[in-house]
Amino acid sequence: MSGQEMTGAQIVIRALLDHGVDTIFGYPGGAVLPIYDEIFKQEGIKHILVRHEQGAVHAAEGYARSTGKPGVVLVTSGPGATNAVTGLTDALMDSIPLICLTGQVPTHLIGSDAFQECDTVGITRPCTKHNWLVNSVDELTRVMHESFYVATNGRPGPVVVDIPKDVQFASGTYEGPANVVHKTYRPQIKGDASAITRAVELMAGAKKPIFYTGGGVINSGPNASLLLRQLAEMTGYPVTSTLMGLGAYPSHENQWLGMLGMHGTYEANNAMHDCDVMICVGARFDDRVTGRLDAFSPNSKKIHIDIDPSSINKNVHVDVPIIGDCAHVLEDMIRIWKSKVAQPDKEALADWWRQIDTWRGRKSLGFVQGKEGPIKPQQAIQRLYELTKDRKTFITTEVGQHQMWAAQHYHFDEPNRWLTSGGLGTMGYGLPAAIGAQIAHPDALVIDIAGEASIQMCMQEMSTAIQFRLPVKIFILNNEYMGMVRQWQELLHGGRYSHSYSEALPDFVKLAEAYGGTGIRASKPEELDAKITEMLDVPGPVIFDCLVDPAENCYPMIPSGAPHNEMILGEDPNAPTVTEEGKMLV
Amino acid sequence: MSDLSKSERHVLAVLVDNEAGVLARVIGLFSGRGYNIESLTVAEVDSAGHMSRITVVTNGTPGVIAQILAQLDRLVPVHKVVDLSVDDVPSVNREMALIKVASTGEKRVEALRLSEAFRARVIDTTHSSFVFEVTGTPDKIEAFINLMRPLGLVDVSRTGVVAIARGAEGM
Numbered sequence: 001m002s003g004q005e006m007t008g009a010q011i012v013i014r015a016l017l018d019h020g021v022d023t024i025f026g027y028p029g030g031a032v033l034p035i036y037d038e039i040f041k042q043e044g045i046k047h048i049l050v051r052h053e054q055g056a057v058h059a060a061e062g063y064a065r066s067t068g069k070p071g072v073v074l075v076t077s078g079p080g081a082t083n084a085v086t087g088l089t090d091a092l093m094d095s096i097p098l099i100c101l102t103g104q105v106p107t108h109l110i111g112s113d114a115f116q117e118c119d120t121v122g123i124t125r126p127c128t129k130h131n132w133l134v135n136s137v138d139e140l141t142r143v144m145h146e147s148f149y150v151a152t153n154g155r156p157g158p159v160v161v162d163i164p165k166d167v168q169f170a171s172g173t174y175e176g177p178a179n180v181v182h183k184t185y186r187p188q189i190k191g192d193a194s195a196i197t198r199a200v201e202l203m204a205g206a207k208k209p210i211f212y213t214g215g216g217v218i219n220s221g222p223n224a225s226l227l228l229r230q231l232a233e234m235t236g237y238p239v240t241s242t243l244m245g246l247g248a249y250p251s252h253e254n255q256w257l258g259m260l261g262m263h264g265t266y267e268a269n270n271a272m273h274d275c276d277v278m279i280c281v282g283a284r285f286d287d288r289v290t291g292r293l294d295a296f297s298p299n300s301k302k303i304h305i306d307i308d309p310s311s312i313n314k315n316v317h318v319d320v321p322i323i324g325d326c327a328h329v330l331e332d333m334i335r336i337w338k339s340k341v342a343q344p345d346k347e348a349l350a351d352w353w354r355q356i357d358t359w360r361g362r363k364s365l366g367f368v369q370g371k372e373g374p375i376k377p378q379q380a381i382q383r384l385y386e387l388t389k390d391r392k393t394f395i396t397t398e399v400g401q402h403q404m405w406a407a408q409h410y411h412f413d414e415p416n417r418w419l420t421s422g423g424l425g426t427m428g429y430g431l432p433a434a435i436g437a438q439i440a441h442p443d444a445l446v447i448d449i450a451g452e453a454s455i456q457m458c459m460q461e462m463s464t465a466i467q468f469r470l471p472v473k474i475f476i477l478n479n480e481y482m483g484m485v486r487q488w489q490e491l492l493h494g495g496r497y498s499h500s501y502s503e504a505l506p507d508f509v510k511l512a513e514a515y516g517g518t519g520i521r522a523s524k525p526e527e528l529d530a531k532i533t534e535m536l537d538v539p540g541p542v543i544f545d546c547l548v549d550p551a552e553n554c555y556p557m558i559p560s561g562a563p564h565n566e567m568i569l570g571e572d573p574n575a576p577t578v579t580e581e582g583k584m585l586v
Numbered sequence: 587m588s589d590l591s592k593s594e595r596h597v598l599a600v601l602v603d604n605e606a607g608v609l610a611r612v613i614g615l616f617s618g619r620g621y622n623i624e625s626l627t628v629a630e631v632d633s634a635g636h637m638s639r640i641t642v643v644t645n646g647t648p649g650v651i652a653q654i655l656a657q658l659d660r661l662v663p664v665h666k667v668v669d670l671s672v673d674d675v676p677s678v679n680r681e682m683a684l685i686k687v688a689s690t691g692e693k694r695v696e697a698l699r700l701s702e703a704f705r706a707r708v709i710d711t712t713h714s715s716f717v718f719e720v721t722g723t724p725d726k727i728e729a730f731i732n733l734m735r736p737l738g739l740v741d742v743s744r745t746g747v748v749a750i751a752r753g754a755e756g757m
Contacts, residue, residue: 121607126618130662133606150662184603185662310656313649 003173008137008163009034011174012101015144017044018177021072023063023439024048025056029076030116031103034168048439048468051460053080055432057087057158058458061096062436065419066394068221070097070151071436077103078116081162082123086426088158089127093423094244095219097156099147100128106166107135120162129157134164137172145180154187155308156219187307191324191332199279199303199320200336206277207348208355209237212260212289215244215422216282216306217326218415224248224327225415228281231334235344238356240268242283244422247412257356258365261289262558263404266364266567267356269556272297273564274355280304282326285315286423287585295563305329364556364569365408373524374549377402377477381409381449383528384475387536392444394419394437398430398454401483401554402476406449428457434472435465445473445536452478452545453502462515465541473535474543476508479550487553492583512543523547560585593645595624596671597679597749598655600640601757603663604630611661612640621646621654625681625724625746637665639757641748668757670749679749683727688715689738697737704730715740 006014012035016024025048028036039047050056053075060071075084081102091098105114121133130150132143143161151159203209211232217224225248232239232255239249240260249256258265260272269291272278278300283289285304290296296316304311304318305326312321322329369379395410396419397403403420412418419437421429430448438446448455455476465472477483485500509519518538522531522545535542557568561582568575602608609628616623624643631639644654651669658667670677685706687697690713701708701718704726710717715738720730724747731742751757 122610125607125611126614135606155660183663184665308660310653310660312656314653317649 003141003175005171006174007034008140008168008170008172009038011137011140011172012144012163012168013038013042013045014174015141015177016072019148020069021045024072024074025050025059025063025436026074027053027056027076027080029080029103031077031105031165032074032080032101032168034165035074035101035103035163046439047074048435048464050432050464052458053083054086054428055435055458055461055464057084057091057098057100058426058429058432059436059439059461059464060098060100061087061091061094061429062396062419062433063440064096064098064436065433066416066437067440068416070099070148070156073098073100075100075102076116077105077120078118080116081118081120085123085127086424088124088160090421090424090426090429091158092127092129094421095156095215096158097151098158099151100158100160102160102162103168104133104162104164107164108166110164120160124160127158128160131160131162133162134167137167137170140167140172141174142180145177146182148177149180149182150185154185188309188323189307189325189328191305191322191329193332195320195322196329196332197336199322200333200340200342202277202301202303202320203235203237203279204337204340204342204344206237207345208271208274208276208352209235209279210271210275210277211237211239211249211279211281212241212272212283213239213245213248213281214242214283217245217248220282220326222415224282224330227327227330227334231330231337234334234337236349237279237344238271238353240264240272242286242289242422243407243420245283246407246418247415250413251411252413259407262291262560263408263554263556265408266362266556266569267359269558269564269567270359271356275300278302280318281330282306284311287315290316291558292561292563297564362569364567369525371525375522375525375528375546377405377479377548377552378409379525380475380477380528380546380548381405384447384449384532385410387529387532388445388447392441393417394434394441394444394446396420396430396433396437396446396448398448398450398457399425399427400451400454400485401479401487402449402451402454404484404554405477410449427454431455431458431472431474432461432464434474435461435468435470438465438470438472439468446471447473447475450474450476451483452476452480452505452508453482459511462512462517462541462543466516470541471539472541474541475535476543476545477548478505478508478545479548479552480505481550484554490553491559492578508543508545512541515541517541517543519543519545521545521547590648593647594651594671595643595645596651596669597677597747598642598644598658599668599670599749599757600642600658601665601667602638602640603665604636604638605663608638608663609640611663612642612658615657615661616642616644619653619657621650625744627746627748641746643747666757668751670751676752677749678752679723679747680721681724681727681745681747682719682721683731683742683744684709685718685720685731685734685739686715686741687718687734687738688740690714693737697734700730700733700737706730
């Protein structure tokens, strides 16, 4: 196949089109003007103008997480690139495939401290899966194709392609993405058959098994979620999930134990602690999940399915590691389980479920909503769930107490419907991510469950929502505190609330109106349903200022430094307290 | 079975695509994740195939070494990573050093005599100095440097360890 002559900027756009890109999130500047000129001349790709580059990256994450396709970002050199760093790190931690194109000063000025120059590949090296500085237009076609391959294959992640301005103007040859073979990068997709057979044997002999699933199931694609459901049904084993994996297994199933970890349910954490066989599918034994490592699930044999070999034995030693893509491995597991005519130990399993039901009986997510108010934040999420569960709904969040309450009280039956910043814990993620999800799903209901502190970190993207007529709903649980900071200060620092009070808050109703959206406020429990319904009926963006109990803490909770079976269930003077060692942890 | 809590010294060979920034990726991985680098050498070994070989000497518990290998292997431009310090991969390790010694009289004679015992070569000389080239294991070089210290040691330049597996098999 002979190539076509075109400019570097044209190569960029052509490559994006050839990789099926329909949307890019960006912000123009001097070093990307040739690419913006090409965007102007075409109609195949829609450009969403954000208000800050961090917003562009989070929006692309929301697009990627809600579709399974890679997100694409276009920013200028210098501050454009440095503003993108938080979003890139967020995507790296949560394994979100992104291609971030950055402009760079012309090659002859690189290293001269030119205007808006920064060492973009140097700065983004540790916060991307890989990055490239394109020194010549002759490399551009290959790098563009490789960038999609690297971002989407193996464990997904963000990549940066840094393109100097003279390379965008230079004339080069473009060839399509067919036959692009990467020189070195070959992630293992199929799991080792003998390891999978050993895993199935362990599973079949289990008396107290549990599936511990994570974001890897969702990243593997919708088929992985179907296979997980199938395997769970065949075995009858209980299923829990990390924050990132919510929705891979339906919350309405009886085998669902709820989320595990620091703010997970009592039944999920105790089952993790007491199990004899743990089947970890696409999760990475993160510190929020394991609690105290030396007391983590002490009596279990552990099976770990992960596409990234560096996740194996990183934090927790496992007995049967299986490197491969979740869907491929689950498919093989099901096949081998069937071929062995494996049967779960029915009697032992019945005992196990009886034990789990005892834990469930503690109703660890319970709360009391007083008739007079104030509104309990859990109640607000619960009503939001009840009034939106029958629609095609995507939930994004910011980071903090509201995020955990959303994870606990909003329930997901489908993958790709829950978008949250898990690994990096980035306040400001939710609104731009909601914008990205709404762009990808124009007819869906997209709600950013927010806190009054977090929302102010990327508030400017409200303007983007207005410009592109994106009817995102921002549901603020306003407790006038950085709630999770306040909660930790109460538990660890004697109630000295150092700088965690949200002083000088804007009037969110007026703020919504100032942007050209709609503002709604609720402060009493009895008006919640009517106000939420009113929000849902508004065809445009809404900021919903839900005034909630400022003193409410997020429970249950594994205090830092404690094992899974020592949870704080609520405001109980006899609850376990945080040890001196625990205070050192984050 | 090695003691799982004991730190061990390992020599790792890393074959990488010789692209811009690849060394920064490897070094950044070590500093970013808190691993040690005892020595590191790098040079192109296949100019037609644009491949470089990095030899890195590090130390850590068996768990940390396994993590280092996995983390190196997942860097995109890395072709292959081999641990040359495990029992089933016998290997040879060598390091070279250039050592400058300035002295006169008895000390100068003694330095030259010792250099012969270490099979060091004199590659530069003046009336009051020598530059020795010495090759061997890091221990041997360390011993030679220590002997030169009272004899007028001025400067030391070491390459760091390079290593290769014994036998007919390639990496």
